[in-house]
Amino acid sequence: MFVRFSAVIAVMSLLSSFALAEDAKLTDPQIAHIAYTAGVIDIAAAKQALTQASNKEVKAFAEGMVRDHEAVNKLALDLVEKLKVTPEDNDTSKTLSKNAADKLAELGKLKDAEFDKAYVANEVAYHKAVDSALEITLIPNANNAELKSLLQTGLKIFQGHEQHAEHVAASLK
Amino acid sequence: MTPRWIFPIAAALTLGASVSAHAATIQITMENLVISPAEALAKVGDTIEWINKDVFAHTATARNGEWDVTLPSNKTLTSVLKKAGTIDYYCRFHPNMKATLVVEP
Numbered sequence: 681m682f683v684r685f686s687a688v689i690a691v692m693s694l695l696s697s698f699a700l701a702e703d704a705k706l707t708d709p710q711i712a713h714i715a716y717t718a719g720v721i722d723i724a725a726a727k728q729a730l731t732q733a734s735n736k737e738v739k740a741f742a743e744g745m746v747r748d749h750e751a752v753n754k755l756a757l758d759l760v761e762k763l764k765v766t767p768e769d770n771d772t773s774k775t776l777s778k779n780a781a782d783k784l785a786e787l788g789k790l791k792d793a794e795f796d797k798a799y800v801a802n803e804v805a806y807h808k809a810v811d812s813a814l815e816i817t818l819i820p821n822a823n824n825a826e827l828k829s830l831l832q833t834g835l836k837i838f839q840g841h842e843q844h845a846e847h848v849a850a851s852l853k
Numbered sequence: 854m855t856p857r858w859i860f861p862i863a864a865a866l867t868l869g870a871s872v873s874a875h876a877a878t879i880q881i882t883m884e885n886l887v888i889s890p891a892e893a894l895a896k897v898g899d900t901i902e903w904i905n906k907d908v909f910a911h912t913a914t915a916r917n918g919e920w921d922v923t924l925p926s927n928k929t930l931t932s933v934l935k936k937a938g939t940i941d942y943y944c945r946f947h948p949n950m951k952a953t954l955v956v957e958p
Binding site for chain 2: 744748751833839840841844847
């Protein structure tokens with residue numbers, strides 16, 4: 681129950697941090713920064729899981745998150761270099777990083793099966809929030825066609841991770 | 854009189870023809886998190902060439918547990934089909950990637 685409640689809070693705070701972005705129109709350099717930050721956050725969460733998780737499937741999932749998000753972020757870095765765009769920090773990125781730091785600290789106190797469940801529940805919630813941010817805000821606001829296309833690939837990857845996380849969550853019950 | 858060299862050539866042609874008729878190579882591509890074709894048709898003995906064009910690792914995992922191929926990023930692997938059946942498979946890492954392979958006897 682605690683886990684589920686905290687997951688709901690995580691989604692709400694994530695959604696509200698993405699909602700900030702809707703007030704002001706986001707620019708491509710800001711969108712690139714947000715997307716990159718979202719990947720960095722999930723890599724950090726996965727690295728924490730690789731040292732703290734006890735379940736084999738949870739560890740394998742975390743390895744996949746590091747692998748995929750590093751690959752997406754490499755594509756993103758290659759693209760901004762090609763487009764000569766400098767990603768620009770913004771309130772949405774800052775809120776995301778702050779929430780993620782709080783989450784890392786919260787999960788850092790948990791151990792074994794308790795950690796496994798909380799990490800996977802947060803991964804489901806986090807990917808859901810990022811998926812809707814991509815669909816509702818980031819992709820429609822992206823101007824550059826190549827950036828838009830990379831965000832669309834990112835969306836497919838994140839949706840895949842969300843389903844993968846749901847499978848892992850179901851196996852932990 | 855038939856020249857002697859005809860025989861080896863004729864034999865090679867027949868062999869070549871029979872190989873291509875009975876064991877084909879079917880390409881299945883994973884690109885941009887999509888498996889294509891979504892439904893592939895093959896026969897027992899055929900070779901599947903799994904082509905991963907993504908920078909992400911994928912798997913081709915049969916739902917019935919018969920096979921599980923792990924495909925590193927930008928790699929091509931082959932496997933020979935041993936059993937007939939209609940097999941739904943997916944990528945374990947990205948379960949939104951799904952397809953069907955129909956293997957005829």
